[in-house]
Amino acid sequence: MKDDELITVWCAAGRQAYPHGTVCRLLMLTGQRVGEIANLQRPWINEKERLITLPEWLTKNSKAHVFPYGELVAELLDEIPRRNDTELLFPCRISTERPISGWSKFKEGLEDGVPGWRLHDLRRTYRSIHGQIGTPSAIAERLINHAAAVQTDVEEIYDRWHYIPQMQKAVEAFEEHFRSLLKKADSRSNMFAA
Numbered sequence: 001m002k003d004d005e006l007i008t009v010w011c012a013a014g015r016q017a018y019p020h021g022t023v024c025r026l027l028m029l030t031g032q033r034v035g036e037i038a039n040l041q042r043p044w045i046n047e048k049e050r051l052i053t054l055p056e057w058l059t060k061n062s063k064a065h066v067f068p069y070g071e072l073v074a075e076l077l078d079e080i081p082r083r084n085d086t087e088l089l090f091p092c093r094i095s096t097e098r099p100i101s102g103w104s105k106f107k108e109g110l111e112d113g114v115p116g117w118r119l120h121d122l123r124r125t126y127r128s129i130h131g132q133i134g135t136p137s138a139i140a141e142r143l144i145n146h147a148a149a150v151q152t153d154v155e156e157i158y159d160r161w162h163y164i165p166q167m168q169k170a171v172e173a174f175e176e177h178f179r180s181l182l183k184k185a186d187s188r189s190n191m192f193a194a
Contacts, residue, residue, distance in 0.1 A: 001125040005114045007185040009122075012112035019090045020106040022076055027119060029073050029178070031126030031144040033060065034119050038099040041087040050074060051164070054145075065145040068168040070175040126174070133177050135170040143167055 001009070006028065013024035026037045036054050044053050050073075054065040069077075080089050086096035103119060123144060130140035142163055 001114075001117060001121050003181050004185070005117065006122075006125055007181055008114050009110070009112050009117070010182070011185075012110045016106070016110060018080060019100050020102070022080060023090055023100070024106075024110075024119070024122070025076055026073065027122040028126065029076070029175070030067065030069060031123050031130075032067075033123065034103065035099075036065075038090050038101070040089045042082075042089065043087055045077065047074070047077075050168075059145055061145065063145075066162065066164065067143055067145070068164060068171050070171045072175050072178065129174060129177060130170060133173050135173065136166075139163060139166045139170050143170060 010025060010028060013021040013028075015021065016024070023034070023037050026032075026040075027034060030037065030052075032054070036058055039058055040052070044055070045051075046053070050069050051066055052069060054067075056062050056064045059065050077089075083091070083096070088096065088099055090100045092098045092100045107119070127140055127144055130143065131137070135143075
């Protein structure tokens with residue numbers, strides 16, 4: 001996805017707002033899978049350390065995944081309504097025990113004008129931006145919990161480091177880059193508004 005398309009989708013998701021628009025924006029800023037973010041629960045979020053832990057039953061590789069998040073994600077998380085009847089951040093309308101769905105309807109109603117994109121493109125774009133801004137490949141792969149980043153049995157024995165500081169640095173660089181895209185788009189729209 002090109003930079004201008006990404007920002008167009010970001011703005012359209014903002015108009016959609018909670019819940020689907022918020023999930024869409026979180027996908028852009030975290031690079032996680034849609035099912036992982038849609039299932040997000042409050043106890044998995046460490047606001048003090050700014051870490052999210054996805055349990056092994058939720059991840060594609062069946063291993064718990066801990067990843068840091070930045071200021072933009074923190075702002076989105078703060079806007080999510082706190083409910084007493086569920087731990088889910090994005091419960092569906094029918095049951096507070098199940099996460100939201102209806103992604104095809106959401107995409108149809110988004111009216112972003114960007115042809116042919118899919119939600120998974122946001123994950124690919126997140127990973128590609130990390131390559132563009134110089135995030136080491138091993139760290140970028142860890143951020144999105146790719147199988148390539150999962151340690152072999154031997155690595156698990158010898159390398160017990162969690163790489164959280166390196167991932168935090170990469171997340172900060174990503175958000176700085178993303179903010180610059182937002183500013184660039186804002187200055188362009190102001191230029192044409194005059």
